[in-house]
Amino acid sequence: MSATTLESRRASLPVGPGPAFHRVLNSEFIKFRTLLSTLILLGCTALVMVGFAALTAWGTGQFADAAAQDPEAAAAMAAQGGDLAVTVPTAGIAFAQLILGSLGVLLMSSEFTTGMARSTFAAVPKRIPAFLAKLIVVTVSSFALTAVSTYIAGLVALPILQNYDLKLDLASQQSIKLLLVNSIYVAAVAAIGMSLGTLLRNSAGGIMSLVGLFFVAPIAFQLIPGDFFEEARKYLPGNTILPLTAVEHVPDTLEAWQAGLVLGAWVVVPVVLAMLLLKKRDV
Amino acid sequence: MIEAQGLRKVYGEKTAVDGVSFTVQPGKVTGFLGPNGAGKSTTMRMIMGLDRPTAGSVTVNGVPFDRHQAPLREIGALLDAKAVHTGRTAYNHLLAMAATHSIPKKRIHEVIEMTGLGDVARKKVKGFSLGMGQRLGIAAALLGNPQTIILDEPVNGLDPEGVLWVRNLVKYLAAEGRTVFLSSHLMSEMALTADHLIVIGRGKIIADAPIGEIISGKGTARTRVRTDEPLRLMQLLAGDGVSVEAHDRELLEVTGLDPRGIARTALDNRVMVYELTPLQASLEEAYMELTKDEVEYHSHITTGPPVAATAPAGAAENQAAENQVPVKTGGDQA
Incomplete structure (x- = not known):
């Protein structure tokens, strides 16, 4: 190729496809699926979700058996709303949020610790599309993994619960609500982690x-005396999941709609802050 | 073409790049030479839009880097061999980079072949040697078949064969009419590779000229003379602007007079001369001369008299080595 042919190539802009959003999204998905450590974390999450559901199904069955013979236990069970089995599939959600939240942190922090960020942001110099693409990959995969794991956990728990004559309808409205809300919640935690x-x-x-x-x-706020911390505790992101999934309002928590807004704010504020600083700072 | 205008970068208290302006022309290899901590890497990161300039601007083909429609197809850069997630394979790294610009898989295989990574492309980058990492960085830089190529210290960690390969590659790319901008702190490497040289020291441009000019302009031409009457020739030659040093029993080094003048004097006075060798100042000496006031960490030798043109090459090298104290401040590892 001579200088003149290069000149003519230069004249006929554009030189080829650039980093349009769907391409950046594809790139981020490739990055996501080509790291063994990511796949291991995803596998662990599924395993923990299913394992905990099985253990909880067994524990709930034991409790129900005891309740059948002991009026006191029966009263305690009735106080909990009676329907214990419905929360069994999401029993491991606390661990799922911890693992997938950490994964959210790692997927972005590793860009900087490994130096990959220089390659990423040289290819996408506007930076924000790369951030948003990664955010979509992280949240969608967290949502999907939690939803699928919850469903499988339900299927595994079913025969165990049946053994104790407990009913679990995975297609019931409350089951579907728990599955969706918990999955959205885990995706939100992953987004906070990534920020x-x-x-x-x-x-x-x-x-x-x-x-x-x-x-x-949450624990620290509970231990510190004073009305402020008592009230502020309700607004912590981890304390929004209870009112969001409960059938009836639980005392000392926000209303469901308030909890939804608070969790939304906990996601939007760090995400926007992260984008602003990512755009401004040196890589 | 890369154009920098009053480019300046300040990290806290430290000014890494202090208002530099330069142009890198297409069709030749432009070397960016300077001691460690001189601001080479910082300047290159600013070209790539990774660091924001404190003041000034830099454009590639007339457009700031982040305004290009397809940046990887315009500029390819090796800024750091460690700009890779080490848990990924080389192929997957290139695949993810290529995906952002819809660069076909065929091109990924091409750059893998070009850089000699064929055997290790499916292996994790974690196990790569520094040289392999450099080859992967160069492969990534070439991925978009860009018009402008920026390579920061590309020969670091390469074996002699790799060094030769990089040298030929950059010359080939420049011969194709591309803009090639190459940094190094190794003067000898630049002498063999670059057509044009921009020398930077302490964040300021010290010289910006074709390589021949830098060598001949800054170093003084000397001539080595062997004769069996050194004392007599010394007296005959001594005069205005001419200095003669006796090195050995029959060996003189003459500065300020060309070989023809020396031969004329010797012939006129019937002094037998059996060697007349023009000594061109090496780039190494020219470089030491240029940067002697600009290096960030002076070694005790540089505080002495200016590096004498007569200093043996080994001494100059030791001195260079002593100047290569790693910079601890800020993020600049230039």
């Missing part, structure tokens, strides 16, 4: 912040 990973650019720091927010803060 933390973008802001801190550090795997350990990001995961510790996430654990602090979801596991340490």
Whole structure:
């Protein structure tokens, strides 16, 4: 190729397809599926969800058996709403949110710790499309994995529950609501994790912040005396899932619609902050 | 074509790049030479839009990098051999990069073949040697078949065969009419590869000229003379602007007079001369001369008299090695 042919090539812009959003999304999906560590974490999540559901089904059955012979236990069971079996498939959700939230942190922080970010943002210099594409990959995969794991967990729990004459209808309205709301919740946690990973650019720091927010803060707020912390505790992201999934309003929690808005804010604020800083900071 | 205008980058207290302006022309290899910490990598990251300039601007083919429709097809860069997630295979890394610009798989195989990564393409980058990492970085830079290629220290960690390969590759790319911008702190490498040289020291451009000019302009021409009457020839030659040093029993080094003048004097006075060798100042010496006031970490040798043109090559190299103290401040690893 001579200089003149190059000149003519230069004149006939554009030189070829550029980083349109669907291409960036495809690239981020390739990055997602080609890391063994990511696949292992996803597998672990599914395993934990199913395993916990099986254990909880067994535990619930034992409890129901005891209740049948003991009026006190029966009263305790009735106080819980009577329908214990419906929450069995999502019994492992606390672990799913921890693992997939950490995965959200890792997928972004590893870009910076490995130097991959230089390749990523050289290919997508506007940066925000790459962030959004990764956000979609992280949240959609977290949602899908949680939903599928919950369903499989339900299928595994069914025969165990039947053994104790407990009924679980996976197609019931409450079952479907629990599956969807919990999956959305886990996707939200993953989005918060990814924002933390973008802001801190550090795997350990990001995961510790996430654990602090979801596991340490609720306990700390409970221990610190004072009305402020009593009230503020309701607004922690980890405390929004109970009102969102409960059949009736649970005392000392937000209303379901309030919880939905609060969780939404917990996602939107870090995501927007992460995007602003990602655009502004040096890679 | 890369054009930088008053480009400046400040990290906290430290000014990494201090208002540099330069143009990198297509069709030749332009070397970017400077000691460690001089601001080479920072400048290159600013060209690629990864670091935001504190002041000034830089364009590639007249457009700032982030405004290009298809950046990878315009500019390919090797900024750091470690710009890869090490848990991924080389092929998958290139596949993910190519996907952003719909670059066909055929091209991925092409660059893998070109860079000699065929045997390890399906292996995780974790196990790669530094040289393999450099080859992968170069493969990624060539992926979009770009008009402009930026390579930051491409020969670092390469074996002699790899160094030769990079040298031929950049010359070939430039011969195709592409813009090739290549950084290094190794002067000897630049002497063999670059057509044009931009020398940077402490964030400022010290020289920007064709390589021949830098060698001949800054180093003084000397001539090695062997004669059996060194003392007599010394007296005859000594005069205005001419200095003669005796190195050995029959060996002189003459500065300030060309071989023809020396031969004329010797002939006129019937002094037998049995060697007359023009000594061109090496780029290494020219470089030391240029940057002696601009290196960030002075070694005790540089505080002495200017690097004498007579200093043995080994001494200059030791000195260069001592100047290569890693920079600890900020993110600049130039």
